Amino acid sequence: MGVSVTNFSRSGLSDWIIQRFSAVVLAAYAVFIVGYLLANPALEYAQWKEFFSCTAVRIFSLLALISTVAHAWIGMWTIATDYFKPVALRFVFQLVCFLAIFVYFVWGIEIIWGV
Amino acid sequence: MNQQRPINLDLTKFSFPLPALTSITHRVAGVILFVGIIFLLFALSSSLESAEGFAATKKAVTTGFGSFITWGLLSALAYHFVAGIKHLLMDLGIGETKESGLYAAIFTIIASAVLVVLAGVWVWA
Numbered sequence: 001m002g003v004s005v006t007n008f009s010r011s012g013l014s015d016w017i018i019q020r021f022s023a024v025v026l027a028a029y030a031v032f033i034v035g036y037l038l039a040n041p042a043l044e045y046a047q048w049k050e051f052f053s054c055t056a057v058r059i060f061s062l063l064a065l066i067s068t069v070a071h072a073w074i075g076m077w078t079i080a081t082d083y084f085k086p087v088a089l090r091f092v093f094q095l096v097c098f099l100a101i102f103v104y105f106v107w108g109i110e111i112i113w114g115v
Numbered sequence: 116m117n118q119q120r121p122i123n124l125d126l127t128k129f130s131f132p133l134p135a136l137t138s139i140t141h142r143v144a145g146v147i148l149f150v151g152i153i154f155l156l157f158a159l160s161s162s163l164e165s166a167e168g169f170a171a172t173k174k175a176v177t178t179g180f181g182s183f184i185t186w187g188l189l190s191a192l193a194y195h196f197v198a199g200i201k202h203l204l205m206d207l208g209i210g211e212t213k214e215s216g217l218y219a220a221i222f223t224i225i226a227s228a229v230l231v232v233l234a235g236v237w238v239w240a
Contacts, residue, residue: 020206
């Protein structure tokens with residue numbers, strides 16, 4: 001099948017398991033960050049900066065960022081191959097997704113490691 | 116071969132059962148989050164830049180038009196989270212039958228609706 005060359009890991013089963021693993025990581029990270037914000041309603045800059053300077057938070061953030069890259073690509077690939085039949089349209093859509101994910105990745109690392 | 120055989124793939128003519136609607140909504144919420152990452156990264160970047168940046172970001176995400184983006188993204192996250200857990204449970208073989216699938220879909224809608232309201236309370240109250 002022509003569409004299989006643009007999937008994330010060249011294997012549907014592998015993509016499937018990566019999508020599940022990254023989903024669990026992202027769910028845990030979402031609960032972690034939302035929980036932190038809920039637990040600290042009067043959050044100030046110094047505390048926020050200290051939180052993101054913590055090595056464990058940085059590593060968890062990087063893991064979430066990498067999970068986002070995989071999860072978003074597989075998710076958008078599923079949507080592209082399900083709904084866009086014309087090859088040109090699908091190609092452009094996937095190219096835009098790739099560029100967006102690449103920017104998110106580089107920008108995200110810059111933010112997480114620039115604190 | 117009958118060339119006039121019915122090929123009905125007009126999505127607007129389908130009658131979608133509730134589990135199908137919760138599934139497509141899960142995809143829509145995923146796309147919203149994918150685009151929303153721009154706002155999340157921008158907010159994270161500016162909030163960590165300086166004390167002034169933090170104050171400006173706090174104001175931007177909790178007041179005016181920005182508060183609606185915050186609420187919208189929290190809502191998309193809540194729905195994608197709940198419907199995603201439903202997907203993971205279905206992978207484990209839970210809620211796969213026609214009947215239990217319908218209950219799981221109803222539960223997904225109720226649970227995410229509660230979280231969407233709570234997100235609104237968090238943002239505006």
